[in-house]
Amino acid sequence: xxxxxxxxxxxxxxxxxxxxxxxxxxxxxxxxxxxxxxxxxxxxxxxxxxxxxxxxxxxxxxxxxxxxxxxxxxxxxxxxxxxxxxxxxxxxxxxxxxxxxxxxxxxxxxxxxxxxxxxxxxxxxxxxxxxxxxxxxxxxxxxxxxxxxxxxxxxxxxxxxxxxxxxxxxxxxxxxxxxxxxxxxxxxxxxxxxxxxxxxxxxxxxxxxxxxxxxxxxxxxxxxxxxxxxxxxxxxxxxxxxxxxxxxxxxxxxxxxxxxxxxxxxxxxxxxxxxxxxxxxxxxxxxxxxxxxxxxxxxxxxxxxxxxxxxxxxxxxxxxxxxxxxxxxxxxxxxxxxxxxxxxxxxxxxxxxxxxxxxxxxxxxxxxxxxxxxxxxxxxxxxxxxxxxxxxxxxxxxxxxxxxxxxxxxxxxxxxxxxxxxxxxxxxxxxxxxxxxxxxxxxxxxxxxxxxxxxxxxxxxxxxxxxxxxxxxxxxxxxxxxxxxxxxxxxxxxxxxxxxxxxxxxxxxxxxxxxxxxxxxxxxxxxxxxxxxxxxxxxxxxxxxxxxxxxxxxxxxxxxxxxxxxxxxxxxxxxxxxxxxxxxxxxxxxxxxxxxxxxxxxxxxxxxxxxxxxxxxxxxxxxxxxxxxxxxxxxxxxxxxxxxxxxxxxxxxxxxxxxxxxxxxxxxxxxxxxxxxxxxxxxxxxxxxxxxxxxxxxxxxxxxxxxxxxxxxxxxxxxxxxxxxxxxxxxxxxxxxxxxxxxxxxxxxxxxxxxxxx
Amino acid sequence: xxxxxxxxxxxxxxxxxxxxxxxxxxxxxxxxxxxxxxxxxxxxxxxxxxxxxxxxxxxxxxxxxxxxxxxxxxxxxxxxxxxxxxxxxxxxxxxxxxxxxxxxxxxxxxxxxxxxxxxxxxxxxxxxxxxxxxxxxxxxxxxxxxxxxxxxxx
Numbered sequence: 001x002x003x004x005x006x007x008x009x010x011x012x013x014x015x016x017x018x019x020x021x022x023x024x025x026x027x028x029x030x031x032x033x034x035x036x037x038x039x040x041x042x043x044x045x046x047x048x049x050x051x052x053x054x055x056x057x058x059x060x061x062x063x064x065x066x067x068x069x070x071x072x073x074x075x076x077x078x079x080x081x082x083x084x085x086x087x088x089x090x091x092x093x094x095x096x097x098x099x100x101x102x103x104x105x106x107x108x109x110x111x112x113x114x115x116x117x118x119x120x121x122x123x124x125x126x127x128x129x130x131x132x133x134x135x136x137x138x139x140x141x142x143x144x145x146x147x148x149x150x151x152x153x154x155x156x157x158x159x160x161x162x163x164x165x166x167x168x169x170x171x172x173x174x175x176x177x178x179x180x181x182x183x184x185x186x187x188x189x190x191x192x193x194x195x196x197x198x199x200x201x202x203x204x205x206x207x208x209x210x211x212x213x214x215x216x217x218x219x220x221x222x223x224x225x226x227x228x229x230x231x232x233x234x235x236x237x238x239x240x241x242x243x244x245x246x247x248x249x250x251x252x253x254x255x256x257x258x259x260x261x262x263x264x265x266x267x268x269x270x271x272x273x274x275x276x277x278x279x280x281x282x283x284x285x286x287x288x289x290x291x292x293x294x295x296x297x298x299x300x301x302x303x304x305x306x307x308x309x310x311x312x313x314x315x316x317x318x319x320x321x322x323x324x325x326x327x328x329x330x331x332x333x334x335x336x337x338x339x340x341x342x343x344x345x346x347x348x349x350x351x352x353x354x355x356x357x358x359x360x361x362x363x364x365x366x367x368x369x370x371x372x373x374x375x376x377x378x379x380x381x382x383x384x385x386x387x388x389x390x391x392x393x394x395x396x397x398x399x400x401x402x403x404x405x406x407x408x409x410x411x412x413x414x415x416x417x418x419x420x421x422x423x424x425x426x427x428x429x430x431x432x433x434x435x436x437x438x439x440x441x442x443x444x445x446x447x448x449x450x451x452x453x454x455x456x457x458x459x460x461x462x463x464x465x466x467x468x469x470x471x472x473x474x475x476x477x478x479x480x481x482x483x484x485x486x487x488x489x490x491x492x493x494x495x496x497x498x499x500x501x502x503x504x505x506x507x508x509x510x511x512x513x514x515x516x517x518x519x520x521x522x523x524x525x526x527x528x529x530x531x532x533x534x535x536x537x538x539x540x541x542x543x544x545x546x547x548x549x550x551x552x553x554x555x556x557x558x559x560x561x562x563x564x565x566x567x568x569x570x571x572x573x574x575x576x577x578x579x580x581x582x583x584x585x586x587x588x589x590x591x592x593x594x595x596x597x598x599x600x601x602x603x604x605x606x607x608x609x610x611x612x613x614x615x616x617x618x619x620x621x622x623x624x625x626x627x628x629x630x631x632x633x634x635x636x637x638x639x640x641x642x643x644x645x646x647x648x649x650x651x652x653x654x655x656x657x658x659x660x661x662x663x664x665x666x667x668x669x670x671x672x673x674x675x676x677x678x679x680x681x682x683x684x685x686x687x688x689x690x691x692x693x694x695x696x697x698x699x700x701x702x703x704x705x706x707x708x709x710x711x712x713x714x715x716x717x718x719x720x721x722x723x724x725x726x727x728x729x730x731x732x733x734x735x736x737x738x739x740x741x742x743x744x745x746x747x748x749x750x751x752x753x754x755x756x757x758x
Numbered sequence: 759x760x761x762x763x764x765x766x767x768x769x770x771x772x773x774x775x776x777x778x779x780x781x782x783x784x785x786x787x788x789x790x791x792x793x794x795x796x797x798x799x800x801x802x803x804x805x806x807x808x809x810x811x812x813x814x815x816x817x818x819x820x821x822x823x824x825x826x827x828x829x830x831x832x833x834x835x836x837x838x839x840x841x842x843x844x845x846x847x848x849x850x851x852x853x854x855x856x857x858x859x860x861x862x863x864x865x866x867x868x869x870x871x872x873x874x875x876x877x878x879x880x881x882x883x884x885x886x887x888x889x890x891x892x893x894x895x896x897x898x899x900x901x902x903x904x905x906x907x908x909x910x911x912x
Contacts, residue, residue, distance in 0.1 A: 077855070222852045229857035230848045231840045232793015232833035236858060239792040247787070272759055272776045312796075313783035314776070385797050385805060385858040385892045434795075434858030435892050466798040656852050660895060664855055667894035690802035690890065699883040701896040 015130060016041045016053070017137065017181045024060040024171075025137075025178040028053030029130045057086065057134060063158050063171030065090065066098045077657035079432075080224045082123055084653055088216040089131025089209060092158045092170065099224045101430060120653065121622055121716045132206050141177035142168045157215075211651060211712040220656035225432060237389050237403035237431040238463065245391070245459040246275060248452050249315035251305040251322050252472045255683030256533045259302040259329035267321040268307055273314025277322070278306050280451045283418050290417070302329065306452050312463050330532045332683030335378070335478070338502060341529050342480040345500035346374065351525035354511035355583075358521035360486075363494030367486035371560055375483070375549035376744040379502070379678045380476040380538055381685075383695060386434020387469040392449035393459035394419065399426045400459075401450065404433035404440055411443035415450045438537035442474050467688045475678065476538035477502035477531075481549040485557055486521070492557060492572075494521035497550070501528050503535040506542040512583040513543070514591060514619055515554065518572035533680060539668065540720040543620040545745065547724030548673060548731060551616035555732045556741065565732075566599055569617055586619035593709050594626040594646040601707045602628035602644035611641070614732025616725050623721035624648040624709075627666065629729035630702070631737045638737045638751070640670055640702045640730055645722055647706065650713035661718040663704040669726025671696025677746045762822045766791070767835025775822060782806045782817040785832060793833035793861045797890070804889030807862040808832050814869035833861035836868060844868045847906035855893035863889045867903045875910055877903070 015029040018041030028041050030053055045058060056068040067083045083099045135155050142160040143150040145168070152163045161167045211217075228235050253259060265277035281303035288301055307318035364370055390403035392415075399421060405411050408428050416423040433440055449462040464472075479501040486494035495515065499505055505526035516522055538544065558565035573595075576588035595617040599605065607613050610632050617626040630642040643666045652658050675694040679686045687693040731742040734751070744750045761774045764781075766789070773788050780799075785791045785808075794817055797805030801816040808817045809831035836842045840849070844867050854860045863886065870877070870885040877885065882903045891899065 220852075222849065223854055223857070225857060226849050226852065226854065227840055229854045229860050230833075230845045230864060231837075232791070232861045234792050236795075238786075238796065241790065241792075311775075311779075311783060311787035313779050313787070316799075317776075317778075383892055385795070385803070385856065385890070387796070433856060435856045437892075466800075660852065660855055660898065663897050664894040667896060668892075671894065689800055690798050691800060695890050695892065696894065696896075697888075697890060698886045698896045698900060699880075701883075701894070701900075704897055 015133060017178050017185075018043055019175060019178040019182075020045060020058065023175065024058060025174045027057045027059075027130070027134050029055055029057070029126065057090075057130070059134070059138075059170055059174045061171045061174055063092075063169045063174075064096050064098065065092050066100055068100050077223065077654065077661060078120065080221055080657055081120060081653045082127060083224070084216055084221055085124065085127040086131040086134075088214055089128045090135050091131075091155050094216055094221060096158060101432070121714070124714050128208050129206050132208050136206070137177045137181050138170050138173055141173040141180050144180060145173065145176065217651065217653050218655065221654045222656065235432045236386050236434050237391070238386055238434070240391050240402050240431055240461065242391065242393065242402075242459045245461055246456075247309050247312045247315040248449070248460050248462045249307045249309070249312075249319040249465070250280075250448055250452075250462060250468070251307070251319050251324060252468065253302045253304075253326055254471065255326070255332050256531075256680070257328055257330040257332045257683040258326040260304065261325040261327045263305050263322060263324040265305070265307075265322060267323065268318040271309075271314055271318040271321055273310045274307055274318040275310060276308045276456065277318070278308065278452070278455050279303055280306055280448065280455060283451055283454075284447055287414075287418060304448070308452075308456060308458075308460070315463065316465055333531055333533060334681055335679035338478050338529070338531070338680075339376075342376075342478065342500040342502070343374075345527040345529060346480055346482045346498055348527070351498065351527050352505070353523065353525050354506070355516060355522065355524040357516075357519075357523070358494075360494045360496050360521045360523040363486045363488070363521035364484070364496070367488050367493065369487040369560070370484055371487065371553075371557060372482065372484040373553055373556065373743060375481045375545075375552065377476075377479050377545040377548075378676070378745060379478045379533070379535070379680070380672060380676050381470050381473050381678055381693070382435070382437040382439035382538060383470065383693070384433070384435030384437060384439055387464040387466055388439070388445040389461060389463045390446045390449035391459070391461045392446075392453035394450060394453040394457065397425065399450065400429075401426065401446060402429040402431060403446065403449070404431050404436075405443055405446055406433070406436050406438075406440040407443060411446040414443060414447060418447055419450060419454050437539040438541065439474060441537055444474075466690070470693065471685045471688050474534045474536040476541075476544070477504065477535035479542070479545055481546065483549060483553045485519075485553070487557075487561065490561060492519055492561070495519045495523070497524045499524075499526040499546075501526070502531045502533065504528060506546065509583060509585055510542055510546070510620075512581075512585070514576070514586055514617070515550065515572055517576040517579050517581060517584040517588075532683070539665075540620060540723045543618070543720075543724040544669070544672070545724075545727075547616070547618045547620070548727040548745070551618060551725065551728035552731050552741070552743070555614070555616070555728075555735070566595060566604070566615055569595060585622070586624065590624040590648045590709070591617050591619055591626075594624045594648050597646035597707055597709060598626035598628050598644055601646065601705070602630070602642075604628055612638075612733050612736035614729045614734070614736065616728040616732060618721075618725040618728070620724055621719075621721045622716040623718065625721050625725050627722070627725040627729040629670075629726070629733040631730065631733035633737055638734050640674075640700075640733070642703045642705065643667075643670065643726060643729065644705045645707065646709065647718070647722065648709035648711070649718055649721070650711060650715040652708055653715055655708070658708075658718050659706045662706045662722045665718070665720065665722035666704045666726045667696060667701055669723040670702060670730055671700070673727030673730060673745050674700075674747045677749065760823075762825070764822065764825055764830060765828065766830045767832060773822060777821060777823040779822050780818050781808065781820040781822055781825060781830070784822050785817065791832055791834050795858055795861060797859065797862070802888075802890075803859070803862075804866055805859050805862040807865040807889065809865060809869050812869060812872060814866045831865075833865060836864065842868060843909045844871065844902070844906040847902040847909065851898050851902045851905060853895050853898040853902050855895050859889060859891045863891065863899055867899075867906065871903070871907055871910060875907060877907055879904065882907075
């Protein structure tokens with residue numbers, strides 16, 4: 001059975017077709033919004049414009065399909081999974097589909113971000129409708145050629161067949177389809193013009209497949225760039241090269257709060273391969289006074305010294321030879337001071353309320369018992385394996401930008417403002433990214449590259465070293481949570497969550513995530529301290545630590561109440577069912593189901609001898625996840641052996657890619673909870689490279705076993721949701737294994753300070 | 759600047775560069791062989807791993823002036839068409855997420871399997887310990903090394 005979707009807006013509002021000069025048909029479409037009525041499609045593939053369409057499908061007269069997808073790929077797999085959705089509805093063999101990273105001109109362009117695990121969730125409807133509409137156009141063309149009704153024809157795997165068994169390949173009718181579609185569109189436009197004011201145009205029907213009919217969605221499809229990755233072909237920003245390109249290494253203030261006073265470049269200029277030393281930053285500083293300026297311009301409000309060289313090594317060596325004097329533009333901060341500041345905020349009264357149900361104060365006054373715990377986390381750097389870098393070539397007529405950035409549109413628009421140029425002169429090409437984790441949402445490295453090229457008027461690539469990357473980054477802010485619960489007659493009657501964070505607090509619907517809705521008296525309050533250390537999104541912002549705090553706290557509550565921690569959560573979720581609170585967007589049923597699945601698959605109720613298991617369930621980024629961590633004692637130390645993950649992300653587009661995200665997210669969650677530590681002394685990070693900053697490595701890695709809840713609900717993203725529960729599951733298992741509760745990240749420091757109780 | 763002759767992937771390459779230039783940057787910037795990646799510059803992450811006379815080595819720690827007469831193999835030369843058993847296993851298991859560290863992982867794994875063709879899981883985990891994957895595709899890397907070992911044995 002198929003699903004017929006009636007759309008109020010015409011297909012013309014998000015999609016256009018054109019015949020190609022080279023033969024075949026081009027379909028331009030927009031993932032997220034309607035296109036304008038007056039835009040024209042190119043007839044030459046070289047002239048694709050992304051002003052109104054943010055993706056294109058080319059169907060050649062051989063029936064080959066090329067998808068030009070400009071969606072940023074940071075390793076989350078959308079360059080494979082998004083085209084799969086189109087190919088499914090278009091019904092073409094996957095071998096005939098070629099995916100090309102699109103170029104991006106940014107004028108009038110809407111939203112295109114890799115972040116928040118939202119690409120698949122937002123793109124689902126538009127991608128299906130696009131594929132289905134294109135298939136219908138081809139079927140219509142075949143039917144017209146045969147002189148039969150389109151409803152008598154079927155399309156499958158690139159071939160259209162009619163009732164008498166004749167068949168035509170997509171490629172054979174693609175040129176007619178383009179012509180038919182433009183005639184049909186012209187007729188519809190004329191009809192629309194005849195409509196009286198306020199009169200609704202007739203709906204257009206698009207027939208979508210029933211999920212049961214899927215032959216591609218739900219199958220394992222390998223990464224589309226795999227051959228290039230395993231043979232070392234150029235793919236990433238750091239691999240990009242252009243004729244006449246020079247390399248730039250930027251000396252930024254070594255400590256947050258410092259500004260450049262003066263510098264001596266004599267020794268730097270003597271380094272073989274160094275071409276010049278210049279100063280940048282004036283333009284960015286000028287922008288700081290403007291309203292509506294992209295936040296990341298504020299990252300380093302100082303002038304910077306740039307070494308320009310013939311190659312990267314010379315640029316790096318030249319920078320080391322620079323001698324610079326810095327002055328204190330604002331106070332240099334310390335982690336020890338932050339620790340006290342955040343505790344003082346939690347002890348204080350100056351909070352912003354984000355959710356308030358019932359009367360927490362009264363519940364606490366009437367309680368038999370109050371449980372209160374405080375949880376602490378450090379700053380964290382992103383540590384993308386590919387350090388920040390960007391190519392820029394600024395000339396009088398054009399600005400060409402190439403590189404890895406998660407927010408191309410805002411980066412281009414900020415460059416236009418920065419250099420006082422017209423946005424239409426900017427051409428931005430995205431490369432594959434060697435990791436994002438939130439760092440590449442901020443375009444500071446794009447602005448630096450643009451300002452350097454504007455100054456030296458040469459094509460240039462700005463390359464950060466690992467030390468630059470770790471020391472002049474954007475960090476997950478240090479946060480403390482204090483959670484208190486009131487207990488009366490063996491039940492939790494009140495729950496008060498307080499957050500104290502550096503620079504910014506939890507946002508959006510986070511205050512309404514589970515256990516919000518499950519406890520009658522419930523309050524979430526936040527407070528912040530403004531620091532000059534730049535902070536921002538880090539994979540699963542806030543929830544990456546909040547989940548550890550809340551789920552650990554629930555486990556401790558279960559212990560106090562002498563309840564089974566699984567049953568306690570199931571009972572709490574039962575109370576959320578049927579809620580009319582539209583801020584509660586998690587589904588109690590789905591969260592219960594993933595919890596039950598994780599319990600079943602992990603053998604939680606019958607653990608093996610010597611295996612200690614911690615369980616938790618969490619919802620974030622629209623996906624429901626439960627995880628069970630297995631910990632064993634080896635040489636009197638707890639070791640994480642396995643994470644069993646149960647996931648409800650709706651329809652799983654590409655199980656192979658989905659599992660990769662799930663495994664990586666869970667191990668990333670374990671790794672950063674266990675080892676991630678980052679501190680500041682006098683405004684300067686105390687670690688600057690992997691010898692001092694510990695990332696999880698293979699022989700510390702648990703096996704991740706993934707189980708999906710099977711359903712046909714719309715798909716949600718997987719780039720982030722399995723990270724937050726991992727730390728909590730591990731900490732709960734560690735408690736069982738060692739007798740110690742962990743309240744602070746990283747766990748290795750917390751565990752080192754306490755004897756194993758056994 | 760002095761000129762150095764390096765033997766890379768079976769052919770002789772001439773490079774004019776400062777003597778302290780690490781092999782990593784000579785490969786990437788001068789020879790346009792960008793498969794070898796920069797990750798940390800201090801030999802801690804393994805993204806820049808190449809083979810020197812068959813041994814997995816961090817190219818960020820090797821100056822080009824020290825490489826006279828050495829056989830250098832990079833990811834580009836591991837096989838002509840991506841058909842080395844380790845590359846094939848990487849593809850079969852679909853290891854990469856962002857993909858940036860994977861050339862280094864493959865180079866470490868392939869040198870390791872030459873020396874230990876039939877490793878235990880524990881030996882694989884220890885052998886791959888020096889290569890960081892920030893996306894944490896570690897389970898798949900481990901499985902791919904095991905699969906490549908089986909294929910080579912077969």
